[in-house]
Amino acid sequence: MDEFEKSTFSSTEISLLLDEIKVGLMLVENDNRIAYANTWFQEACGRTQDALRGATLETVFPMLSSGRLMGAVDEALNAQRSTLLTNKLNKNLFPLRCSSGPEMQQRVTIRPFGAARCLIQIEDVTDTYEREKILKRKRKETETDRAYLDAILQGTAEGIVTIDAQGLIETFNTAAEQIFGYSAPEVVGQNVSILMPLEERGGHDNYLKNSVLHEPRIINNAREITGQRKLGNKFPMELNVSRAELAERVVFIGIIRDITKQKEVERLKTEFVSTVSHELRTPLTSIKGALALLATGAFGGLPEDGMDLIKIAEKNSQRLIVLVNDILDMEKLESGEIEFEMQPLNLSKLISEAVEVNDGFAKQYEVKFNNSPCDGDLTVVGDESRLTQVLANFLSNAAKFSMIGMTIEIYVERYEDAARVMIKDQGPGIPEEFQDSLFDRFTQVDGSDTRKKGGSGLGLNISKLIVEKHGGDIGFSSEVGVGSIFYFTLPTV
Amino acid sequence: MSELSEIEHDALTEIANMAVGRSAGVLNEMIGLEVALSVPRVLILDQSNLPEHVGNLQGKELTLIQQGFDGPLSGLASIAFPEHKSLELVRLLLGEEMSLEEVVELEQEALQEMGNVILNSFLGTFGNEFGVNISSEIPKFHKDMDAHSLIGDTGETGVSVIFIHVDFCVRAENIDGYLVLAVSIPTMKNLETLVKSYVEKLG
Numbered sequence: 001m002d003e004f005e006k007s008t009f010s011s012t013e014i015s016l017l018l019d020e021i022k023v024g025l026m027l028v029e030n031d032n033r034i035a036y037a038n039t040w041f042q043e044a045c046g047r048t049q050d051a052l053r054g055a056t057l058e059t060v061f062p063m064l065s066s067g068r069l070m071g072a073v074d075e076a077l078n079a080q081r082s083t084l085l086t087n088k089l090n091k092n093l094f095p096l097r098c099s100s101g102p103e104m105q106q107r108v109t110i111r112p113f114g115a116a117r118c119l120i121q122i123e124d125v126t127d128t129y130e131r132e133k134i135l136k137r138k139r140k141e142t143e144t145d146r147a148y149l150d151a152i153l154q155g156t157a158e159g160i161v162t163i164d165a166q167g168l169i170e171t172f173n174t175a176a177e178q179i180f181g182y183s184a185p186e187v188v189g190q191n192v193s194i195l196m197p198l199e200e201r202g203g204h205d206n207y208l209k210n211s212v213l214h215e216p217r218i219i220n221n222a223r224e225i226t227g228q229r230k231l232g233n234k235f236p237m238e239l240n241v242s243r244a245e246l247a248e249r250v251v252f253i254g255i256i257r258d259i260t261k262q263k264e265v266e267r268l269k270t271e272f273v274s275t276v277s278h279e280l281r282t283p284l285t286s287i288k289g290a291l292a293l294l295a296t297g298a299f300g301g302l303p304e305d306g307m308d309l310i311k312i313a314e315k316n317s318q319r320l321i322v323l324v325n326d327i328l329d330m331e332k333l334e335s336g337e338i339e340f341e342m343q344p345l346n347l348s349k350l351i352s353e354a355v356e357v358n359d360g361f362a363k364q365y366e367v368k369f370n371n372s373p374c375d376g377d378l379t380v381v382g383d384e385s386r387l388t389q390v391l392a393n394f395l396s397n398a399a400k401f402s403m404i405g406m407t408i409e410i411y412v413e414r415y416e417d418a419a420r421v422m423i424k425d426q427g428p429g430i431p432e433e434f435q436d437s438l439f440d441r442f443t444q445v446d447g448s449d450t451r452k453k454g455g456s457g458l459g460l461n462i463s464k465l466i467v468e469k470h471g472g473d474i475g476f477s478s479e480v481g482v483g484s485i486f487y488f489t490l491p492t493v
Numbered sequence: 494m495s496e497l498s499e500i501e502h503d504a505l506t507e508i509a510n511m512a513v514g515r516s517a518g519v520l521n522e523m524i525g526l527e528v529a530l531s532v533p534r535v536l537i538l539d540q541s542n543l544p545e546h547v548g549n550l551q552g553k554e555l556t557l558i559q560q561g562f563d564g565p566l567s568g569l570a571s572i573a574f575p576e577h578k579s580l581e582l583v584r585l586l587l588g589e590e591m592s593l594e595e596v597v598e599l600e601q602e603a604l605q606e607m608g609n610v611i612l613n614s615f616l617g618t619f620g621n622e623f624g625v626n627i628s629s630e631i632p633k634f635h636k637d638m639d640a641h642s643l644i645g646d647t648g649e650t651g652v653s654v655i656f657i658h659v660d661f662c663v664r665a666e667n668i669d670g671y672l673v674l675a676v677s678i679p680t681m682k683n684l685e686t687l688v689k690s691y692v693e694k695l696g
Contacts, residue, residue, distance in 0.1 A: 079620065080564065080628030081613050088587065088603035089523070107602065109631045125602075139595065 024096070024122030027113060030077045032056040032070075035117065044096040044104060044122075067092030072110040076118035082111035087129060098126050105129040159256035163192045165249065179237070179258045181230035192254075197228045224259065235260045270331050277328045284324060288317040326458040330441070333465040340383040340469060344493060347378040347412065347419055354391035355410060361399040367406050369395065374412040378419050379493040386466045387490075393459040394423045394486050401427035402483075418472075420489040429480035438476065439464045463488070496681070501688045502537065504695070505655070509535040512618035513659055513674075516611045523610060524585050524663070531660035540644050540652040540677065547640035547656075550575055550673060557642060558608025560632040562616050565625040565687065568652075568678040569645040570616060572608045573638075581668040582661070583607060605634045615674065623687045644677035653681045 009017075018025060024041035028034055037052045045052075047060070057064060057073065064070050067090055072083035085093060087105040096104040105126040113119035153160055159176035163169050169192050172184040180187075180195055187194065193201040227237040238257040243250060291314040293299070295307070302310065332338045355371045362369050380387075398408045402425045409424040430438060441461045467474040467488045478484035497505065510533060517530040536546055556574040561567075574580050580596045583604050587596075596604070609632040620627040635642065644654055655676040662669040678684050 075613070075617075079617060080626050081617065082560070082609075082629050082631045083613065084602075084606050084609045084631055086602040086606045088600065089606050111631060112628055136595070 023124075024094075024120075026052075026120040026122075028057060028073055028077070028118050028120060030116040032058065032073065034060065041096075041122065043099070044124075045094060046097070061094060063092050063095060069093060069108065069110070073118055073120070076110045076112045077116070080112040082109065084109050087125060094122060096122070096124075098124060102126065159254075159258070161192065161195070161254045161256065163252050163254070165251075167191050167193065170251065176256060179229075179256060180227070186230075195227055197226055197234050200226060222257075227256070227258075236263050270335060273327060274331050277324045277331075281321065281324050281328075284317060284321050288314065288321060291317060323458075326462060330458055330462050330465065333462060333469070340386060342381050342383060344379050345382055345384055345387070347380050347421070347490070347492075348373055350384065350387060351391065351410060351412070351421065354388050354395060357388070358392055358395040358399070361396050362408070365399045365402065366404040367399050367402045367408055369399075370407050370409050372409065372411040374414065374419075378412065378414065380419065380470075380490045381493060382470050382490065383466075387470070390463040390466050390488060391421070393463045394488075397459065397486070398423050398425040398427070401425060403427070414492075415489075417492055418489050419492050420487050422485055422487045424483065424485045426483040429482055429484055430476070430478040431480055435476075435478065439474070496685050497537075497688060498692075501685075501692050504692050505537055505684075505688050506535045508619060508622045508691075509533065509655055509657055511622065512615040513657060515614045515618045517661075519610050519614045520582070520661075523607065524582070526585065526663055526665045528582070529662045529664065531662075533657045533659040536654075536656040538654055538656060540654050541650075543641070543644060543654055543656065547643070550640040550643075553640070554637045555639065555642070556580065556604065557635040557638045558605055558612070558632050559635065559645060560609065560612050561630040562627050563630075564620075564627040565623070565683055566619065566627050566678060567680055567683075568676060570612045570629075571643050571645070571673075571675045571677075572611055573643060573673040573675070574604070575671065575673060580604075581666070581670060582663070585663065585666060585668070601634045601636075605632050608632050608634075612674075615676075623691055625687065643673070643675040649679045651681060652677050652679045653684065654678075 019039035021038060022040060024044060025036070025038040026034060026041055027036040033054055033056050034052045037049060042049055042052065045061075052060060058070065067085075068083075069085060069090070069092065072085060075081045075083060085106075085108040087093065087107065090108075093106045093108055094104075096106065098104045104124050105128075107123040107125045109121045111119055111121075153171070154174045156173065157175055159179040160171070160173045161169060161176050162171045169187050169190055172182070172187050177183055182195075222238045222240040224236060225239050226234050228234050236259050238259050240255040242253045242255075244253060245251075291310055294302070294310050295314055329338075352371060352373070355369050359369065395408070395410075402408060406426040408426075409422075411422050411424075413420040413422060439460050441458055464474050467490070470490055472488055472490040474486075474488040476484055476486045513530060513533045517528055520528045520530075538546060550573070553575050557571055558574075559569055559571045561569055574583075583596050583600055586607060587600060587603055612632065613629055616627050616629055643656075644652060655674075655678070657674040657676075658671060659674070660669065660671045
């Protein structure tokens with residue numbers, strides 16, 4: 001230990017040590033002459049010790065005269081004060097290059113060294129500078145992205161509310177403010193249930209609890225619920241919720257549309273259609289009756305041409321009555337005005353009877369129904385006359401659109417807790433472009449077909465409403481030139 | 494500071510005023526805009542009395558630039574950027590669009606350099622007025638500090654503190670705020686001697 005303390009270094013050794021240091025070191029005399037520069041500095045400025053030593057700073061580095069560096073040297077030499085000069089605030093520091101080539105970013109400190117010298121120390125901060133540049137650029141990009149997204153969020157016409165897994169509101173956009181009458185600061189941090197009427201709040205809490213763990217049911221699927229504005233008034237709204245996992249947490253994004261106006265328009269339309277239909281049905285019935293009487297010849301014979309015209313008129317008045325009845329039916333189904341008489345039904349029996357009743361259709365269009373009875377009893381709960389209506393619709397459609405001599409297959413597929421009734425025709429098939437709208441109102445594949453085949457274009461829409469009221473679903477598969485299979489599925493008991 | 498007469502106390506305050514004035518000039522030069530500084534509130538007190546005078550600094554997280562100084566007068570000089578508003582100055586200095594969080598996070602060097610310029614010119618004024626050389630060290634940067642850190646950890650008692658509060662305003666940019674300077678001097682005797690001879694010379 002003692003020996004260690006006594007050990008000293010020669011000036012050559014110290015010089016070698018200084019040359020190993022990865023910072024620039026330079027000693028400057030009080031006449032601004034360079035007394036010493038270590039290897040690091042020599043390499044960075046591309047000059048030898050001989051070229052530097054004895055020369056004044058301003059002759060070797062003329063560019064320094066326009067910066068603060070010379071002033072700092074002066075202050076260190078004459079007032080003993082230390083100065084920090086960074087690349088942040090100084091353009092004119094030493095003209096140094098990194099060993100890899102680029103201009104060197106520097107952090108320079110200048111401090112008194114003894115009474116008549118100053119020490120200039122230069123650190124290479126190029127790497128830090130580059131890292132900061134990237135960091136700043138990224139931040140700016142993030143900020144721009146955020147501003148961009150915020151502009152979309154605030155500018156959209158839909159109310160957008162995001163909540164955390166506890167149901168606390170995190171964001172509330174401008175449209176949401178307009179819909180609910182709350183300002184964002186009023187609701188952010190509050191439970192989202194304040195946007196709902198009291199009676200729906202509990203349900204929502206349970207729903208949320210399930211949704212945190214599982215994909216919620218209404219995700220990406222708009223549903224109609226009741227909202228409550230700040231003033232307490234309730235209103236119908238369409239809600240579409242999606243779930244997002246952000247940085248290990250779950251957030252829910254609710255997109256809200258106020259459908260008060262839409263609902264009002266729908267109500268008015270329904271009322272209008274229903275009123276008009278009622279008003280049409282009475283005169284139509286008497287027109288049809290009168291025409292039927294004329295057609296029987298009860299009031300004396302008519303010339304053959306005249307009789308033909310009467311028959312056309314009678315047939316068409318019948319079509320009008322069917323159309324008006326279908327419209328009334330549909331509106332009643334939609335508004336829930338129709339009461340369903342639900343009772344257990346034997347599905348096979350129901351099908352057989354429907355096939356029998358519609359056999360006239362088969363004869364008229366010269367096709368055959370082939371009903372394959374299913375094994376064992378299948379019981380469904382439903383309204384007999386309404387389900388018969390669906391079957392009649394499917395069977396008559398199949399008959400109408402099949403070619404002469406073809407067979408229509410009727411069969412049932414059994415599932416664990418459901419049964420699917422299939423009606424397979426060998427008709428022309430449904431072109432793809434019509435498939436999406438087939439269950440919409442007044443849809444028929446080809447407008448020109450309507451007259452030939454008859455029908456209001458409401459049959460499938462009505463069938464869909466009926467099946468849905470039974471908790472089932474309805475659909476089809478079809479191939480042009482091969483035929484179609486229409487089906488409906490009902491839960492079994 | 495009971496050792497100083499009222500005149501001597503006033504003289505010291507006056508020197509602090511001048512020092513602030515010179516720092517303002519340096520700031521103007523750096524920023525290229527007029528930085529208006531209010532007449533500073535200068536307190537000369539014992540370090541034990543500091544807590545009752547830090548007032549609105551209490552509980553704040555300060556960004557501090559500190560540099561030691563030595564010579565006939567020695568101690569620690571600090572400049573505090575007590576609020577985000579104060580950091581606006583640095584943003585102006587950098588001429589860059591950046592948030593104030595970024596200033597503290599990424600621009601420590603710039604803050605350090607700015608503090609260095611102000612403190613050097615401040616200490617320079619004291620040196621000039623007293624006719625002595627006050628040497629200074631390279632500044633250090635500290636963030637999230639409390640008001641007590643203003644005087645550093647001297648480990649000594651009887652340390653005197655020149656505590657200066659100055660409001661600033663950059664009208665062109667509609668920025669205002671305040672800065673706090675603290676100069677702690679453990680060698681009180683020396684300061685007293687310097688102030689006394691200063692007053693004598695004036696007289």
